[in-house]
Amino acid sequence: MTSIQTAILTPDTDGLRIAADVLRRGGLVAFPTETVYGLGADARDDAAVASIYAAKGRPSFNPLIVHVRDIDAVSHYCEMTKQAQKLASAFWPGPLTLVLPLKEDVGISKLVTAGLKTLAVRIPDHSVGQGLLAAFEGPIAAPSANPSGRISPTTAAHVVAGLSGKIDAIVDGGACGVGVESTIVDCTQSVPTILRAGGIPAEALAACVG
Ligand code: AMP
Ligand code: MG
Numbered sequence: 372m373t374s375i376q377t378a379i380l381t382p383d384t385d386g387l388r389i390a391a392d393v394l395r396r397g398g399l400v401a402f403p404t405e406t407v408y409g410l411g412a413d414a415r416d417d418a419a420v421a422s423i424y425a426a427k428g429r430p431s432f433n434p435l436i437v438h439v440r441d442i443d444a445v446s447h448y449c450e451m452t453k454q455a456q457k458l459a460s461a462f463w464p465g466p467l468t469l470v471l472p473l474k475e476d477v478g479i480s481k482l483v484t485a486g487l488k489t490l491a492v493r494i495p496d497h498s499v500g501q502g503l504l505a506a507f508e509g510p511i512a513a514p515s516a517n518p519s520g521r522i523s524p525t526t527a528a529h530v531v532a533g534l535s536g537k538i539d540a541i542v543d544g545g546a547c548g549v550g551v552e553s554t555i556v557d558c559t560q561s562v563p564t565i566l567r568a569g570g571i572p573a574e575a576l577a578a579c580v581g
Contacts, residue, residue, distance in 0.1 A: 374536035374537070375536060375537070375538075375539065376536075377531070377534070377535045377536060377537075377538055377539065377540060377541060378539065378540040378541070379527065379531075379540070379541055379543055380400075380540050380541065380542045380543065381542075381543065382403075382498075382499045382502070382542050382543065382544040382545075386542055387499070387502045387503050387505075387506040387542065388506055389540070390402065390503055390506070390507075390540055390542050391503065391506035391507040391508075393539045393540050394411060394412065394413050394419075394503075394507050394509075394511065395413070395507070397412070397413065397416050397418055397419040397422075398412075398419070398538075398539035398540070399411065399412050399419070399422055399423060399426055399537075399538040399539050399540075400412075400503070400538070400539060400540045400541070400542065401516040401524075401527075401530045401534065401538060401540070401541040401542070402499055402500055402503050402513075402541075402542040402544065403497055403499050403500060403527075403542065403543075403544035403545065403547050404438070404495040404496075404497045404499075404500040404513075404547065405465070405466055405495060405496045405497045405500075405547060405548045405549045405570070406466045406495075406523075406547060406549045406550070406551060406552050406553050406569070406570055407515050407516070407523040407524055407525055407547050407549075407550070407551075407552060408515065408516040408523075408524040408525065408526075408527070408529065408530050408541075408547065409438065409495075409500070409511075409513030409514065409515065409516055410423055410426065410427065410513055410514055410515070410516035410530075410534070410538065411438070411503070411511040411512065411513040412511070412512050412513075413507075413509060413510075413511070413512075414435075414437045414479050414480060414483050414509070414510040414511060414512035415478045415479060415480055415509065415510065416480060417480045417481075417482055419480075420435070420480045420482040420483055420512055421482055423435065423512060423514065424482070426534060426537040426538055427514065427517070427518055427519045427534075428518055428519045428520075429514065429519040430519070431482065431485065432485050433485065434483060434484045434485040434487060434491060435483050435484075435491070435512040435513070435514050436468050436491045436492065436493055436512070436513060436514065436553070436555075437479065437483060437490060437491065437492045437493075437510045437511065437512050437513075438492075438493060438494070438495055438500065438504060438510070438511045438512075438513050439492060439493075439494060439504065439510050439511075440494065440501065440504045440505060441494060442459055442463065442494070444494075444510065445459070445469075445471070445492050445494070447474075447477065448473065448474055448477045448479060448490060448492065448510065449469075449471035449472060449473055449474060449490050449492060450471060450472040450474065451471065452471065452472075452558050452559070454558050454561075454562075454563045454580050455469050455471055455558040455563075457579055457580055458556060458558070458563070458576065458579055458580060461575075461579045462571055462575075462576075462579070463493070463494040463496075464494040464495055464496035464501070465494070465496045465570070465571065466493075466496070466549050466551075466552075466553040466554060466569055466570025466571055467493060467553055467554050467556065467569075467570070467571045467576075468491050468492065468493040468553040468554065468555040468556070468567075468569075469491070469492060469493065469555075469556055469558050470489050470490070470491045470492075470555065470556065470557040470558060470559060470566065471489060471490055471492060471558055471559065472488065472489055472490075472559055473487075473488055473489055473490040479510065480512070483512045489557075489559050491555060493553055497544070497547075497548075498544075499542055499544035503542065515552065516530045516533070516534060516538075516541075517529070517530075517533045517534070518533050518534065521533055523551075523552060525546055525547040525550050526545070526546050526547075527541050527542075527543035527544075527545075549570045551569055551570055552567065552569045552570070553567075553569045553570055553571075554567065554568060554569035554570055554571040554572075554573075554576065555567040555569065556576060563576070563580055
C-alpha cells in the first residue's frame, strides 16, 4: 500500500466538516467514541469499506459495526425486535452494539456485513462521534482504529502509531472515556445473547430484558 498524508483534524465544526467531506469522497477517518477510536468509512460505499479492511489488515469475513445518529436511523436499516427496543431505550446512546436483522435494499455495503443478513449497529455516546455523524448525515462503518490483532486505540496518538500513512484523517478528540469496546448483543433470536463482553456489564443487560 502506498503511504498517504494523514491529516490531524480538530474536533470542532471546521474539523468535522473536513472529516465529513473525506468520508463523502470515500476516504477513511479515525474518530473518538466513548469506547475507543473508530476507523470510519461510508457504510454504503463498497470501495471505502474495502479500504478499511486493507488499512487494518483485517480479514474480510469479519464484519464491521455501523454507527448511526439515533434510533430512527437504526430502524431505517434494521428490524427492531422487542428485546432490541428494550435494550436500545436503556443503553443508547452508549457502549452497546446490537446485531439485528438487516432490511433489504437499504444500501449498506455487503462488505460491511461480510454477506450476512444481519447488521451490527450502535449509537455512540460521544460529542465528536455524534458531531461527525451529524455532519456526514449517513451511516459510518467503524471498527477499532488499530491494525488487526493490536490493542484498540484510546487516543489519537495510538491511532497515529498504528495507521499513520494508511488513512486520510484523524479527528483528535482526546482520550476515550470507557476505554473498552462495546458489548455486542445478538438480538436476532427470541433470547438475546452476548457475542462480546464490553462497556455494558452482562448483569445490566439481563436486568433490562429479564
Ligand atoms: P471490532 O470492529 O473490532 O470492534 O469488531 C466488531 C465485532 O462485531 C466483530 O467481532 C464481529 O465479528 C462482530 N460483528 C459485526 N457484525 C456482526 C454480525 N452481523 N453478526 C455477528 N457479529 C458481528
Ligand atoms: Mg477491534
